[in-house]
Amino acid sequence: MSLERFSFNQATATHWPMEDLVAGCVDAGVPGVGLWREQVAEYGLAKTAALVRGAGLAVTSLCRGGFFSADGWLDENRRAIDEAATLGAPTLVLVSGGMPPGSRDIDAARAHVGEAIGELVPHARAAGVRLAIEPLHPMYCSDRCVVSTLGQALELAAPHPVETVGVVIDTYHLWWDDQVWAQLERAGRQGRIACFQVADWVTPLPEGVLLGRAMPGEGCVELRRFREAVDAAGYTGPVEVEIFNAEVWARPGRTILDAATDGYLRYVA
Amino acid sequence: MSLERFSFNQATATHWPMEDLVAGCVDAGVPGVGLWREQVAEYGLAKTAALVRGAGLAVTSLCRGGFFSADGWLDENRRAIDEAATLGAPTLVLVSGGMPPGSRDIDAARAHVGEAIGELVPHARAAGVRLAIEPLHPMYCSDRCVVSTLGQALELAAPHPVETVGVVIDTYHLWWDDQVWAQLERAGRQGRIACFQVADWVTPLPEGVLLGRAMPGEGCVELRRFREAVDAAGYTGPVEVEIFNAEVWARPGRTILDAATDGYLRYVA
Numbered sequence: 249m250s251l252e253r254f255s256f257n258q259a260t261a262t263h264w265p266m267e268d269l270v271a272g273c274v275d276a277g278v279p280g281v282g283l284w285r286e287q288v289a290e291y292g293l294a295k296t297a298a299l300v301r302g303a304g305l306a307v308t309s310l311c312r313g314g315f316f317s318a319d320g321w322l323d324e325n326r327r328a329i330d331e332a333a334t335l336g337a338p339t340l341v342l343v344s345g346g347m348p349p350g351s352r353d354i355d356a357a358r359a360h361v362g363e364a365i366g367e368l369v370p371h372a373r374a375a376g377v378r379l380a381i382e383p384l385h386p387m388y389c390s391d392r393c394v395v396s397t398l399g400q401a402l403e404l405a406a407p408h409p410v411e412t413v414g415v416v417i418d419t420y421h422l423w424w425d426d427q428v429w430a431q432l433e434r435a436g437r438q439g440r441i442a443c444f445q446v447a448d449w450v451t452p453l454p455e456g457v458l459l460g461r462a463m464p465g466e467g468c469v470e471l472r473r474f475r476e477a478v479d480a481a482g483y484t485g486p487v488e489v490e491i492f493n494a495e496v497w498a499r500p501g502r503t504i505l506d507a508a509t510d511g512y513l514r515y516v517a
Numbered sequence: 518m519s520l521e522r523f524s525f526n527q528a529t530a531t532h533w534p535m536e537d538l539v540a541g542c543v544d545a546g547v548p549g550v551g552l553w554r555e556q557v558a559e560y561g562l563a564k565t566a567a568l569v570r571g572a573g574l575a576v577t578s579l580c581r582g583g584f585f586s587a588d589g590w591l592d593e594n595r596r597a598i599d600e601a602a603t604l605g606a607p608t609l610v611l612v613s614g615g616m617p618p619g620s621r622d623i624d625a626a627r628a629h630v631g632e633a634i635g636e637l638v639p640h641a642r643a644a645g646v647r648l649a650i651e652p653l654h655p656m657y658c659s660d661r662c663v664v665s666t667l668g669q670a671l672e673l674a675a676p677h678p679v680e681t682v683g684v685v686i687d688t689y690h691l692w693w694d695d696q697v698w699a700q701l702e703r704a705g706r707q708g709r710i711a712c713f714q715v716a717d718w719v720t721p722l723p724e725g726v727l728l729g730r731a732m733p734g735e736g737c738v739e740l741r742r743f744r745e746a747v748d749a750a751g752y753t754g755p756v757e758v759e760i761f762n763a764e765v766w767a768r769p770g771r772t773i774l775d776a777a778t779d780g781y782l783r784y785v786a
Contacts, residue, residue: 347737351737352738352739353739354692354739358695385655385656386654386656386693387654387722389692389693390718390719390720390736390737391720396693396694396695423658424623424665425655425665426627426665426666449659450659451659451660451725452660452725452726453656453722453724453726455721455722455723456720456721456722457656457722457726467659468616468620468621468623468659469621470622470623
């Protein structure tokens with residue numbers, strides 16, 4: 249087992265400065281990083297692109313586009329696509345957004361996601377960036393992402409070319425779904441798996457339920473089963489560890505990275 | 518529109534003493550209540566049965582059996598069935614329990630739920646009590662209920678007679694599921710809808726995600742669409758309003774009941 253497919257998603261050590269993150273990954277033998285638009289903007293887009301390229305790191309994904317219920321979503325998402333292209337990230341992760349404030353029309357919100365993705369496809373194709381629809385756990389349905397299952401994500405992807413629209417498999421969001429194994433096979437058959445992200449599930453969930461993810465092995469998710477299922481479905485890409493957790497964030501970046509690689513090697517690879 | 522089908526689930530005003538609850542419901546023209554085992558035990562089983570019968574109230578359900586991963590689950594559930602029979606409650610709601618501590622085997626946990634229900638069926642049938650499998654929101658999958666969708670609940674019910682095993686439709690748990698409308702039709706065709714409970718979804722979720730439910734109309738769930746779908750599926754039974762919310766609980770019982778009937782009439786009936 250090696251770190252060959254491991255990628256460190258920047259959100260896991262969100263306070264680690266970009267240069268330290270890149271140096272730390274190189275030092276640890278980590279070949280790839282998943283980056284976030286906010287951090288990239290803070291350090292500078294061109295500067296980030298030069299930094300990671302100079303370090304020989306792959307940018308495995310850019311997080312995130314989406315939020316299609318927000319004002320200005322179209323321009324914002326086109327910018328995100330362009331940033332992914334500049335960074336050499338093959339994939340832009342889409343968190344599709346929740347329901348508009350005051351709305352009770354979930355069908356309309358979901359239909360709008362489909363239309364929005366359709367509008368972005370030409371720009372993404374021209375830029376050579378793959379849009380990756382991420383189903384989020386149903387507890388985020390109203391305020392972050394109305395796409396709640398892998399089955400839904402595949403339906404949304406279906407009208408579009410596989411090289412331009414794929415899906416994200418994130419263990420934290422999908423582990424509870426008894427249909428997920430069948431949908432993973434389907435996703436693989438269709439060549440739709442664009443990104444594979446790993447986090448573990450623990451309770452109690454914190455207020456707001458955003459920062460409750462755990463390092464691989466600390467929770468109840470069959471992470472290795474997921475990795476094997478994704479592999480069996482034909483996915484050969486990177487495995488990103490992506491944890492949102494305030495207690496984790498309080499640690500030094502390198503300590504977090506070491507915990508992530510350790511958890512990956514022991515419970516995922 | 519009337520309160521003819523309305524039932525007040527006791528958990529909505531969990532601190533309201535039993536006698537006040539019953540008197541309040543009678544005074545408000547509410548024909549039914551959903552009771553909880555803890556409160557029933559506190560007031561006394563036979564005494565509660567006599568109280569509600571004397572008041573002319575229907576006991577629409579008893580909450581709750583289940584938690585099949587706990588020690589002593591079989592005896593505990595048989596007792597719950599007997600209590601439902603004593604109270605004249607046609608239905609015992611089953612919250613099936615989460616994964617055993619330290620386990621990562623969700624398939625085994627789900628299989629155990631099926632076996633446990635099978636073990637309870639003879640006792641329930643003899644007692645004339647219907648077991649109602651409640652799918653809980655996937656955010657409770659690890660610690661409260663490994664049954665996360667209506668589809669799963671129907672699969673678990675399938676081997677058993679419809680008069681002995683049904684399912685609970687709770688809007689709070691199911692609203693996010695794009696398959697729920699098809700599954701509601703299926704549940705109706707099979708005659709499996711044993712109980713219909715209503716609560717609304719709001720964010721941010723509180724720590725532990727147990728007490729975040731809102732009164733009908735305060736959130737984003739299409740409650741009337743659910744009620745109409747349940748009716749179209751052939752369900753003619755009670756509509757329970759069941760809210761777990763610490764802020765609601767802090768109010769006087771009658772104030773809570775009035776908010777529940779008002780929300781029911783305006784957003785559900």
